[in-house]
Amino acid sequence: MRMYEEVVKEVLARVKPKPADILRLRSTTEKLVKKIEEKAEELGIEVKVELVGSVARGTWLRDERDIDIFLMFPESMSEKEMEELGMRLAKEVAGPSGREEYAEHPYVRTTFDGFEVDLVPCFDVRDPSRIKSAVDRTPHHQAYVKRKMTEELADQVLVLKQFARGIGVYGAESKVQGFSGYLCELLILHYGSFMELVRSASNWPARVIIDVEGVKTDDLADLFPNQPLIVIDPVDRKRNVAAAVSWRSFAIFVQACRDFLKAPDVKFFFPNPPPRLTRSKLQRVLKLRGTRLIFLLFHHGGLSEEIVYPQLRKTARALHGSLAQRGFSVLRSGVISDEKMAGVLLEVSPRR
The missing domain is CATH 1.10.1410.30 (CCA tRNA nucleotidyltransferase, domain 2)
Incomplete structure (x- = not known):
């Protein structure tokens, strides 16, 4: 049996960014921050630009390609004005490749030098216990982790x-x-x-x-x-x-x-992909288990995953309850979604 330390050492060697990775990331973030600051000056928008997240804290995996940049506005500003100015600046920086996403507040996702970039407007809140939106905490998380x-x-x-x-x-x-x-x-x-x-x-x-x-x-x-x-x-x-x-x-x-x-x-840490089931093997497995599969497929029209997945799980729970009331046993369920389609899968045993 391999020792824990040997496994951890091997994993770290595979996931820790190399010096060349760090230099490339640093160059990209510097160019991006400069671009944002120049565009803000051009538009007459006063904003504080801050790199946050794992790339700013040195805790990013080598194959992670995500950069988070927060566009921080004075907390005295109204929420409406913050969103309008922040989204205007973000869209100008992103250009045609930018697309609007929505969490609690809108933000812009784009690509830059091969990295996926989130440009997130927020308030520059002094006291994190008195935030005006959920993302306002993030710069404080950044400061805390960097310190520790x-x-x-x-x-x-x-x-x-x-x-x-x-x-x-x-x-x-x-x-x-x-x-x-x-x-x-x-x-x-x-x-x-x-x-x-x-x-x-x-x-x-x-x-x-x-x-x-x-x-x-x-x-x-x-x-x-x-x-x-x-x-x-x-x-x-x-x-x-x-x-x-x-x-x-x-x-x-x-x-x-x-x-x-x-x-x-x-x-x-690096599991082998699960083997794909052929139709005939799946039929044999279900016959042995004495169960049936129910799969509901939906078109969701390009909705965000943050909207789709909670609704899929809600649908799965409703189906589970409805089938149970009718005497069926639902052994397990799962949900899946991509850019256009979504599905709910249930494994069901016959009526009791």
Whole structure:
């Protein structure tokens, strides 16, 4: 059996950006920030431009091609004016390749020198507990992590990110409902290393509360009902950084930690793709299981994943309940979506 340290070392060598990668990224971000500042001056828009996220903190995986740049406006400005000026500037910078996306507020996604770039308008809020929009916290997250992170800890973050990616729980977006990059950073800051986190997580109970700042957490559990993992945001103690983590993703992570401790292997980080089932093999499997598949396919007209996936899961729950009322057993369900189509899949056993 391979030792944990050997596996971690091999993974880090495969995911840590090389000096050439870092130089290219630095050149790209410098050109992009300069372009934004010049365009803002040309349009007469006063704005503070800040690079945030993993690329700014040195915790980005080698194959990640995402750059997040925040366009920060005075908090005295109205929300409407902030959005109008921010989106105007973002669209001018992005040009024809830019497309408007929407989270809590609109932002622009574009490509620049082979990187995918998000240009996000926000308020430059002094007190993160008094934000005007959810994205206003991000620059404070940036400052906190930069202050705490060392090069050695950043390496551990890279290993954790790849582990979460390998087991399918990396990302806080609705499609994944897993571990965000910021959550991975906080977990490493709290435990000190990937292996210490794995050892602890293998024994996590059904509900875990973590405070990186070490403050008593007993009075905070009631703020976050029905959430398996609670990691208090050090810049806003009324927020759970792990709010996106579903019970399923939590269970997968805990079990993967247990399995890794029993038999450490690089396959946890870089799994082989699952074999494709032929029609005949699928029919044989279903016959052995005594079940049927129900697949509903929809056209969604190009809606954002953040809109589509919650609706798909809501539909799956409704179908599950309706079938159960009619005497069917739904063994499991899944949802999937791409740019135009979406689907709900259910495995159902005959009526009882």
